[in-house]
Amino acid sequence: MSNDLVKDGLLSHLIDLRSCLLRCIFAVLALMVVLFPIAGYIYTTLSAPLLTALPSQEMVAIGVLTPFTVRIVTAALAAILVALPYLWYEIWKFVAPGLYIHEKKLVLPLIVSSTLLFYIGMAFAYLMVFKVVFNFIASMGFDGVVWMPDIENFFSFAITLFIAFGVAFETPVVVYLLVRTGLVEIDTLRRGRRYFIVGAFVVAAIFTPPDIISQLLLAIPCWLLFELGLLLAPKKKSDTTQKKSDST
Numbered sequence: 001m002s003n004d005l006v007k008d009g010l011l012s013h014l015i016d017l018r019s020c021l022l023r024c025i026f027a028v029l030a031l032m033v034v035l036f037p038i039a040g041y042i043y044t045t046l047s048a049p050l051l052t053a054l055p056s057q058e059m060v061a062i063g064v065l066t067p068f069t070v071r072i073v074t075a076a077l078a079a080i081l082v083a084l085p086y087l088w089y090e091i092w093k094f095v096a097p098g099l100y101i102h103e104k105k106l107v108l109p110l111i112v113s114s115t116l117l118f119y120i121g122m123a124f125a126y127l128m129v130f131k132v133v134f135n136f137i138a139s140m141g142f143d144g145v146v147w148m149p150d151i152e153n154f155f156s157f158a159i160t161l162f163i164a165f166g167v168a169f170e171t172p173v174v175v176y177l178l179v180r181t182g183l184v185e186i187d188t189l190r191r192g193r194r195y196f197i198v199g200a201f202v203v204a205a206i207f208t209p210p211d212i213i214s215q216l217l218l219a220i221p222c223w224l225l226f227e228l229g230l231l232l233a234p235k236k237k238s239d240t241t242q243k244k245s246d247s248t
Contacts, residue, residue: 020090020094042074067151084115092107092108117170121170124221128217132213165221200222200226
């Protein structure tokens with residue numbers, strides 16, 4: 001009898017998961033259809049810092065289908081970014097029934113803050129980092145060599161920077177969760193601050209061009225956001241008290 005209950009419960013969860021995934025996919029596809037006509041404008045806006053740095057003010061498309069595929073990928077990624085709050089909401093609805101009251105109170109603010117921080121990280125990369133990076137690359141040119149990047153390569157490069165800065169700006173959320181869940185003591189994180197700073201510069205060196213300015217633009221925000229996470233992280237004593245109050 002218990003095995004039947006387990007199977008029924010598992011089947012019910014799988015059905016709910018399928019419904020959640022289908023709603024997310026349909027939302028993204030619908031937004032893709034809406035955004036596809038303006039995908040060219042989105043790409044032009046995205047590439048504006050690079051076009052400004054290019055001597056010719058132009059890029060090239062090497063592949064036969066590159067303009068079409070880049071337009072589709074641009075519309076898809078824009079749709080995902082626009083739909084991100086709704087996607088998080090669907091995930092929240094799926095996992096909420098299995099959470100305790102104090103966990104439900106914790107998850108929703110974390111979802112909102114992590115989404116906003118990811119957007120802020122992308123905006124920081126576009127408004128601050130792109131200009132510095134592309135001007136630096138342009139200054140490394142040679143006489144007799146025309147620098148005309150391929151639109152597909154630029155798009156991949158831009159997405160890499162967006163993801164790097166978006167994830168980096170999630171640092172306060174990660175620090176808060178580590179302390180809130182008891183996986184790491186806040187004193188341990190404070191003692192390991194110097195290792196985090198070194199790691200931030202290593203990550204910045206990997207995901208940014210080899211100039212000190214762009215590396216600082218990623219490493220310093222990571223460090224400051226780490227310090228913000230330490231300030232927002234709860235004390236162990238208060239955390240235990242909260243759990244006891246929820247259980248009663």
